[in-house]
Amino acid sequence: MRNILIVAGGAVAVAAIVAGVYFGTRPPAPGPAPVAVAATADKAALMAVQPGDHVLGDPKAPITIIEYASLTCSHCAHFHTQILPDLKKKWIDTGKVKLVYRDYPLDQIAVKAAQIAECAGNDKYFGVIDIIFRGQPQWATGADPIAELSKPLRIAGLGEAEIKACLANDAMMAPVLNDYRSGEALGVNATPTLFIGGKLYRGSRSVEDIDSELGKIAK
Secondary structure, three states: OOEEEEEEOOEEEEEEOOOOOOOOOOOOOOOOOOEEOOOOHHHHHHOOOOOOOEEEOOOOOOEEEEEEEOOOOHHHHHHHHHHHHHHHHHHHOOOOEEEEEEEOOOOHHHHHHHHHHHHOOOOOHHHHHHHHHHOHHHHOOOOOHHHHHHHHHHHHOOOHHHHHHHHOOHHHHHHHHHHHHHHHHOOOOOOOEEEEOOEEEEOOOOHHHHHHHHHHHHO
16 A cells, blocks of 8 residues: 555645555554665665755765655654654754755645645745644644645745745645655655655654764764
């Protein structure tokens, strides 16, 4: 079973069917062993920073983490609020690691939230992603999630009017779609999915797990 991205009438609908439950909405089994991704030319290219990628840290950092996440995925929110800050302090802020964030939306609300983040622009992008993930328990469960999301995003200059204009701009959806397609090409089928040093890691990972893997690569 897999997530299907449907493009129709200028709108993107993302459906994920797993016994009626979206990937990432309930605790996954402990993360499996890393998977070596076949080094075809296309996949090797996707492991590099792509035009339009959002990069946290020094783009020239020697070690790359690629993250595929859905903004409505509670485990992705956990990674960004509980795991990433420690990794950022030790690895990213010191210039050893860069994080490439890519969208892999698992439902229509996640598509819209990802498009809104794109509209924030590069300078505000990761700040907006942080606001979205930290406020996820409130806005994602609301009767009108996007209206709820507009409240905390006002601080970033994305109020109701700006968000409405953003969602009406189909061009801002293209980066989200490109991210999703690159994830499919790399074998992503759930979130969060990380690629650390070219190896695929599915499921939740602790700070210690990721720190250990980065330590092995850094040697």
